Amino acid sequence: MEQAQDSTTKQDSTTKQEIIQKNGPILRVKDMSKTYKTPTGSVSVLQHVNFEVQQGEYIAITGSSGSGKTTLLMLLGALDTPDNGEIWLDTTAVHTLRGVAAADFRREKVGFVFQLFYLLPTMTALENVMAPLLPYSRKLDFNLKKRAQVLLERVGLGDRLDHPPTRLSGGEQQRVAIARALINQPRVLLADEPTGNLDPKTGTEVLHVLRELQESGNQTLIIVTHDPEIARTADRHIQVQQ
Ligand SMILES: Nc1ncnc2c1ncn2[C@@H]1O[C@H](COP(=O)(O)OP(=O)(O)OP(=O)(O)O)[C@@H](O)[C@H]1O
Numbered sequence: 207m208e209q210a211q212d213s214t215t216k217q218d219s220t221t222k223q224e225i226i227q228k229n230g231p232i233l234r235v236k237d238m239s240k241t242y243k244t245p246t247g248s249v250s251v252l253q254h255v256n257f258e259v260q261q262g263e264y265i266a267i268t269g270s271s272g273s274g275k276t277t278l279l280m281l282l283g284a285l286d287t288p289d290n291g292e293i294w295l296d297t298t299a300v301h302t303l304r305g306v307a308a309a310d311f312r313r314e315k316v317g318f319v320f321q322l323f324y325l326l327p328t329m330t331a332l333e334n335v336m337a338p339l340l341p342y343s344r345k346l347d348f349n350l351k352k353r354a355q356v357l358l359e360r361v362g363l364g365d366r367l368d369h370p371p372t373r374l375s376g377g378e379q380q381r382v383a384i385a386r387a388l389i390n391q392p393r394v395l396l397a398d399e400p401t402g403n404l405d406p407k408t409g410t411e412v413l414h415v416l417r418e419l420q421e422s423g424n425q426t427l428i429i430v431t432h433d434p435e436i437a438r439t440a441d442r443h444i445q446v447q448q
């Protein structure tokens with residue numbers, strides 16, 4: 207029996223909480239359940255999950271290994287579909303999206319950051335950041351290369367634009383991945399253990415970059431983490447129970 211529990215772990219300044227509340231919900235999850243069907247039987251992962259995320263909020267999702275954190279993130283980002291319940295991002299019914307509609311939604315509304323970076327090895331940092339929108343570059347109403355460059359500057363890699371992943375440190379690779387996740391100016395940034403593959407010092411630096419982006423850009427940020435220190439820095443904490 208698993209369920210996500212929602213609790214406020216940190217009271218930031220009242221002003222910040224007030225601003226976030228005023229922004230209103232960007233994401234709403236209603237009575238959502240997910241069961242994986244395998245040849246050897248069913249794995250019930252999430253049951254009757256309910257929560258809301260306000261625009262500009264920074265949420266940490268924690269829970270033991272196998273509790274369903276990655277599953278939850280995949281459902282929020284339309285990489286998978288729930289069996290029951292609803293997921294709303296703004297006015298989009300995410301739970302109804304399939305195939306091309308789900309791909310369009312991910313490209314337009316969501317940014318993903320993964321533990322293992324998943325950069326393309328033959329591309330430079332700049333090309334990696336441009337990659338998600340490269341096939342659509344002619345239809346864009348902004349300069350893709352310029353936006354990618356600005357994002358790499360924002361994550362502190364303005365002097366590494368031409369470096370392929372093999373010539374970047376782990377922390378630098380994750381910062382490229384963060385810039386890539388922001389290339390579409392996503393409504394929500396979903397990060398699955400973004401510091402999990404980094405040493406503590408580098409992990410703290412990467413977290414700092416994410417916080418900075420969230421605070422200065424009013425970027426809604428949802429981070430899955432095993433690290434209680436990271437969870438403590440969040441505005442709110444959602445625990446997935448096994
Ligand atoms: N595609 C799948 N098919 C069947 N079972 C799956 C699938 N993906 C995940 N599971 C199972 O669902 C449960 C939740 O997996 P999930 O990856 O969401 O956990 P998690 O909380 O992210 O764990 P961790 O902290 O180890 O990353 C696990 O028991 C896992 O084995």
Ligand SMILES: [Mg+2]
Binds near residue numbers: 275276277398
């Ligand atoms: Mg996981």
